[in-house]
Amino acid sequence: MQYSDWNGANQQWQLVRVGGTTQPPAGTFTNPVVWQDFADGDIIRVGDTYYYSASNMHYSPGAPILRSYDLVNWEYAGHSVPRLDFDSAAYDLGGSRAYVKGVFASTLNYRRSNGTYYWIGCVEYNRTYVYTASAVDGAWSKRARINNCYYDAGLLIDDDDTMYVAYGNTTISVAQLSADGLSQVRAQQVFQTPSSVGTLEGARFYKRGGYYYIWLTRPANGQYVLRSTSPFGPYEMRQVLLDMPGPISGGGVPHQGGLVQTQAGDWYYMSFVDAFPGGRVPALAPISWSSDGWPTVQTVNGGWGATYPKPNISTTRTVQPMTANDTFTGTRLGPRWEWNHNPDDTRWSLSNGLRLQTATVTNDLYNARNTLTHRVQGPASTATVELDYSTMRDGDRSGLAMLRDSSAWIGIRRDNGQTRVVMTNGLTMGSGWTTTGTGTEAASAGISGGRIWLRARADVRPGAGRQATFSYSTDGTNFTALGPGFTLNNAWQFYPGYRYAMFNYATQALGGSVTVKRFQMTAP
Structure with missing residues (x-):
């Protein structure tokens, strides 16, 4: 087994191996x-x-x-x-x-x-x-x-x-x-x-x-x-x-x-680590102070430790998990939720779910108001949305997106009285954050019944070539893959990482709506 031990002579944490296992000991935490x-x-x-x-x-x-x-x-x-x-x-x-x-x-x-x-x-x-x-x-x-x-x-x-x-x-x-x-x-x-x-x-x-x-x-x-x-x-x-x-x-x-x-008087440094396509994520390390008053990061084998002993803090208080399972039954959205730009508060509500009325007539998701987002949990996670689409109108588009300056989504298109579940990719912004692509339909299937489960799974480990995949279900249990894998953009210039995003916008006229009955994010 390996455990972390403070080496005062070298001013760093060093890993000590005991036995044949590499499991971290109790009383440690893992970065990020x-x-x-x-x-x-x-x-x-x-x-x-x-x-x-x-x-x-x-x-x-x-x-x-x-x-x-x-x-x-x-x-x-x-x-x-x-x-x-x-x-x-x-x-x-x-x-x-x-x-x-x-x-x-x-x-x-x-x-x-x-x-x-x-x-x-x-x-x-x-x-x-x-x-x-x-x-x-x-x-x-x-x-x-x-x-x-x-x-x-x-x-x-x-x-x-x-x-x-x-x-x-x-x-x-x-x-x-x-x-x-x-x-x-x-x-x-x-x-x-x-x-x-x-x-x-x-x-x-x-x-x-x-x-x-x-x-x-x-x-x-x-x-x-x-x-x-x-x-x-x-x-x-x-x-x-x-x-x-x-x-x-x-x-x-x-x-x-x-x-x-x-x-207890101990000092810690909370930094962030560039980890695109997921974004910039917090990492914690102990700080020591020299006798003449200068701070030093306590390292593990010369680097920022993936594992350190837990801080000496005694508490019985617990916190809610960072992953989500929300049925939108309260009187207001919880602090895990953020809109893409300010919402039009006259066109969304909480009542037996999250009701999203169309708030914008556009063919561009980047211009659509009332797109509600949740950060992606790394290194990989899955978001599932239960969507009641029975009150959509012709020209409406609603679904679940992987949202960044290069985006894709799975969702419902209603046209000429018919509904289809589609996977759309090719939504892009240029360097000035103006839209350069409004999307191309990559796959579709006929759908009926008024309710669907939409799923996106995202691999946001740092690096190029990471992908998200999309699937759907009509019963909430059996899911069918739809469309090709979507390669996530890991360039840093947009700054925020990918988010799961729920949207509903019109391409013809306002008046339609959907209700999100449940959002669930799970991580292995």
Whole structure:
């Protein structure tokens, strides 16, 4: 058997083999701790609860938050941005669109003096918004717009309750906020990245032992840290990691993310790993501090460990699984769900299932409103949708898609009073995220009865050539494959990974609807 043991002389975890088995021991965890697309993370602890805030670009609601009680097991908790209310019709698919805009590299923190959570993020490189809430899973409110871009922001609340934001790309600055945290008092450049390093961004801001630390990433293969005795510098720089082997076969170097201290005083680093076509997924590693106050990632055989001992956190609290089985019986959608752009709230409802009325007349899925998405669970998972299509109208299209800048779907077409189940591929976007292909029907079969089960299985292990396959059933038990395998795009430029997406749009006229009775995602 192998187990991890801390080697103090070499400042790394080393694997120790005992006997003939390679099973990990009890009391360990495996990276990635969440194999779903949660990039640009900020991580905090409030009491005995950990929160992780991430990017989600053009998906709504924005700024998803995960919750954990042990740093290893996570659940969906909420969103800091209830709606992408960013002064642009593009976020409503109102004649233009906002793909790969919206929420990225924002920051989350908790201010104990007033019991308030703050989310701060720059949108479209020219303005910053501040949202607040008294509970992560409660009601968030947009409180302020600051006409300065806090690019890749990191929020620090100092010992004297002063709020500071570190931000920038290559040129790193610090802003001091007003007493209420809703406006800027002062901003100053504090560091210029040496040309030998290149680009530094992704700021996170901390204070420890009298020092201020700005945690910075070199995309997408390095991590650096700045240190000063004043929030406004001067700062000195150290390299934390560069080209460190990651914990996912075929994946990238762990980088960006943030630091958090446990109740026991231990420190951990939650980074993300590029793992396309699935996206960028969180990985956890212990941090140690040198006697002179610099952080070091504890490694396994010179790399970011695929396995580490679990954090020393005692808790009896549990979390809901990241995989889903939703019958849509509540009064609102759970935090695992995000719409592709803002939805038209007059054209969907929850009542004995998720009712999706057609909200757009289009032949382009990328322009269709009220497409509801769920992240794909890696390394492979299967999504199954039970769909009542009995109230579709001629020209309507409804189904289950693998959604990204290259997409495919299985679903129902209703034309001239007849319904068919079809597999459609060839939905594509170009480099400017405009549609270059609206899809080609690759296979079909006649269907009747008003109810169908649609299934997509996705292999999102990092690398080229990964595929999704589609099938359908008329009884929920026996499934028939439909169409060829769909090759998933693993290019990073679109940023979000593939999602399962449920849609219903019209090509002729509004008025039709479908009801999703159940969504289930399973992983081996």
